[in-house]
Amino acid sequence: MCLLHELLPMDMTVGCILLIVAAVCAVVQVLRFIFADADFTLLWAASFGLKPESTLRGRVVWITGASSGIGEELAYQLAQIGAQLVLSARRENELERVKRECLGRSRLHEEDILVLPLDLLDRKSHEAKTAAVFQHFGKIDVLINNGGRSQRSLCLETDVEVYEALMELNFLGTVSITKTVLPYMVKRGTGTVTSVSSVVGIAGAPLATGYSASKHALQGFFNSLRVELAEYPGITISTILPGPVQSQIVQNAFTESLHKSVWQAGDQQHKMATSRCVRLILCGLANRVKEMWIGQQPFLLFFYVWQYTPTLAWFMTGILGKKRIQNFKAGLDADSAYFTKPKAP
Numbered sequence: 644m645c646l647l648h649e650l651l652p653m654d655m656t657v658g659c660i661l662l663i664v665a666a667v668c669a670v671v672q673v674l675r676f677i678f679a680d681a682d683f684t685l686l687w688a689a690s691f692g693l694k695p696e697s698t699l700r701g702r703v704v705w706i707t708g709a710s711s712g713i714g715e716e717l718a719y720q721l722a723q724i725g726a727q728l729v730l731s732a733r734r735e736n737e738l739e740r741v742k743r744e745c746l747g748r749s750r751l752h753e754e755d756i757l758v759l760p761l762d763l764l765d766r767k768s769h770e771a772k773t774a775a776v777f778q779h780f781g782k783i784d785v786l787i788n789n790g791g792r793s794q795r796s797l798c799l800e801t802d803v804e805v806y807e808a809l810m811e812l813n814f815l816g817t818v819s820i821t822k823t824v825l826p827y828m829v830k831r832g833t834g835t836v837t838s839v840s841s842v843v844g845i846a847g848a849p850l851a852t853g854y855s856a857s858k859h860a861l862q863g864f865f866n867s868l869r870v871e872l873a874e875y876p877g878i879t880i881s882t883i884l885p886g887p888v889q890s891q892i893v894q895n896a897f898t899e900s901l902h903k904s905v906w907q908a909g910d911q912q913h914k915m916a917t918s919r920c921v922r923l924i925l926c927g928l929a930n931r932v933k934e935m936w937i938g939q940q941p942f943l944l945f946f947y948v949w950q951y952t953p954t955l956a957w958f959m960t961g962i963l964g965k966k967r968i969q970n971f972k973a974g975l976d977a978d979s980a981y982f983t984k985p986k987a988p
């Protein structure tokens with residue numbers, strides 16, 4: 644009896660310690676997820692889901708915008724996994740460079756990678772380009788609509804032709820390629836069309852009124868298409884919403900007039916590593932995740948705020964947006980200058 648009395652508090656102490664450890668572990672996990680660099684579903688897929696190495700090996704993947712940035716890195720990681728590739732962008736020499744690098748980093752053979760120069764703006768050519776892929780590989784398993792351009796200009800100073808060009812490229816170019824590939828996928832009853840949208844496809848950003856609008860258009864198009872294709876369970880329509888990622892996007896951005904380029908891109912080091920972004924994309928593809936939010940903190944957290952507490956988001960946008968415009972007008976890098984003090988050019 645005496646022994647029992649002594650044991651009982653002991654049991655309770657052990658129980659309490661175990662409970663505290665479990666609670667701390669749970670809090671750590673929750674914080675890990677909150678401060679992680681992707682939405683919960685994608686993180687779950689990346690941690691516990693199917694691996695891209697098992698689901699994408701041997702698949703035919705067509706990447707647009709494969710000559711730099713996210714598209715180029717997609718090519719490298721997919722080559723290492725063993726996917727067969729179609730590399731498209733406008734500059735053939737750049738695509739050949741990416742192909743050589745893919746071959747050097749993987750066990751793929753020359754015929755496993757098709758270099759297919761393509762201008763997203765030349766919509767009349769898209770049928771023939773799609774036919775060329777079928778002629779080479781006989782099928783397309785995954786289409787990655789990645790090609791696109793951003794914008795760095797204030798609406799009041801921007802020619803309407805720039806808005807037209809952004810919609811032609813980011814929206815209509817993507818819709819056009821998708822429409823040429825989709826009938827084949829529907830006929831086969833299987834396939835994936837994934838499109839690199841952006842977090843500004845659901846939120847807004849100063850200096851990117853046209854870019855944001857073109858990505859909003861993509862979101863609307865693909866979210867509606869997904870439902871239209873519900874009777875084809877083998878077809879996956881997914882959108883990828885990255886925050887800032889290291890690439891050539893700022894150098895290549897539209898400005899206030901069509902023929903003027905961005906004069907200074909600024910340091911991109913504060914942005915998410917391209918390799919991490921692409922790994923998450925591939926995990927999402929492997930697990931058929933329909934919408935992938937990818938971004939470093941505090942960007943991702945800001946977009947959660949945008950989604951769930953718009954009033955607070957508008958308050959924050961007022962502060963951050965003003966800073967972005969001030970930086971831009973002062974000739975500083977608009978992005979990095981949120982959190983750092985960039986040197987004046």
Ligand SMILES: NC(=O)c1ccc[n+]([C@@H]2O[C@H](COP(=O)([O-])OP(=O)(O)OC[C@H]3O[C@@H](n4cnc5c(N)ncnc54)[C@H](O)[C@@H]3O)[C@@H](O)[C@H]2O)c1
Pocket residue numbers: 707708709710711712713714731732733734761762763764788789790791792793812839840841842884885886887888889890891892893895
């Ligand atoms: N990097 C980021 O911070 C970021 C964030 C969100 C979304 N995105 C999106 O990711 C995608 C890839 O951009 P990135 O960041 O790698 O930039 P990037 O400029 O490095 O790459 C863009 C690619 O698109 C191609 N492209 C441009 N115009 C084209 C045309 N007319 N026809 C065919 N190809 C064309 C380019 O040649 C290049 O290969 C884009 O859709 C972009 O909007 C990028």
